[in-house]
Amino acid sequence: LAKTTQPISMDSYEGQEVNITCSHNNIATNDYITWYQQFPSQGPRFIIQGYKTKVTNEVASLFIPADRKSSTLSLPRVSLSDTAVYYCLVVPSGNTPLVFGKGTRLSVIA
Amino acid sequence: DTGVSQDPRHKITKRGQNVTFRCDPISEHNRLYWYRQTLGQGPEFLTYFQNEAQLEKSRLLSDRFSAERPKGSFSTLEIQRTEQGDSAMYLCASSLGTGEDQPQHFGDGTRLSIL
Numbered sequence: 001l002a003k004t005t006q007p008i009s010m011d012s013y014e015g016q017e018v019n020i021t022c023s024h025n026n027i028a029t030n031d032y033i034t035w036y037q038q039f040p041s042q043g044p045r046f047i048i049q050g051y052k053t054k055v056t057n058e059v060a061s062l063f064i065p066a067d068r069k070s071s072t073l074s075l076p077r078v079s080l081s082d083t084a085v086y087y088c089l090v091v092p093s094g095n096t097p098l099v100f101g102k103g104t105r106l107s108v109i110a
Numbered sequence: 111d112t113g114v115s116q117d118p119r120h121k122i123t124k125r126g127q128n129v130t131f132r133c134d135p136i137s138e139h140n141r142l143y144w145y146r147q148t149l150g151q152g153p154e155f156l157t158y159f160q161n162e163a164q165l166e167k168s169r170l171l172s173d174r175f176s177a178e179r180p181k182g183s184f185s186t187l188e189i190q191r192t193e194q195g196d197s198a199m200y201l202c203a204s205s206l207g208t209g210e211d212q213p214q215h216f217g218d219g220t221r222l223s224i225l
Contacts, residue, residue: 032211034213036216041218041219041221042218042219043114043201043203043216043217043218043219044153044201044216045216046213046214046215049211049213051211087152093211097143097155097158097166097168098143098145098153098155098203098214099155100151100152100153100154101152102150102151102152103152
């Protein structure tokens with residue numbers, strides 16, 4: 001399984017765009033990149049998933065360069081309610097058990 | 111779609127007691143996963159089912175732990191002779207196992223505290 005590396009913590013002011021970059025140098029050909037968000041005392045919530053280039057949904061965008069050795073989760077105009085831990089995961093095809101790291105703790109400040 | 115449901119949300123018990131947790135997955139999701147999460151760490155995989163078959167168990171799942179999914183719908187996770195180190199959040203997730211890119215959806219967990 002490809003190991004992921006992401007910043008332990010980030011701070012941002014409300015209304016700013018936040019970009020969280022994750023490196024996964026050993027990603028395999030059939031692996032997907034998946035991001036989850038977790039609030040205290042809740043389970044992780046799926047945000048977005050992609051294989052290559054760019055994926056966008058109503059919550060976030062995911063940018064994946066051609067070599068796929070890294071990915072960037074982009075959160076537009078964050079609010080206080082976006083304060084959470086964000087996990088980057090590399091998921092082999094076939095929907096196998098997920099391997100979580102420690103994630104990035106995002107703190108949004110008013 | 112009511113989401114993944116876990117019961118109870120909190121459980122406090124004395125060391126040495128047995129506890130059982132229940133997970134109701136999203137309907138029609140044939141894969142069901144159990145994870146454990148301790149403070150400051152990401153969730154760690156314990157075991158998973160496809161329908162009623164238990165396909166994989168982590169080395170974290172000692173012989174005091176047992177999981178079942180008898181009819182391929184809800185699942186139970188039992189811990190016998192609980193120890194202090196079992197204190198954690200126990201998370202359940204489900205997914206459609208047919209597609210390569212079907213994400214896992216998590217419940218809000220059962221927080222276990224061992225006195």
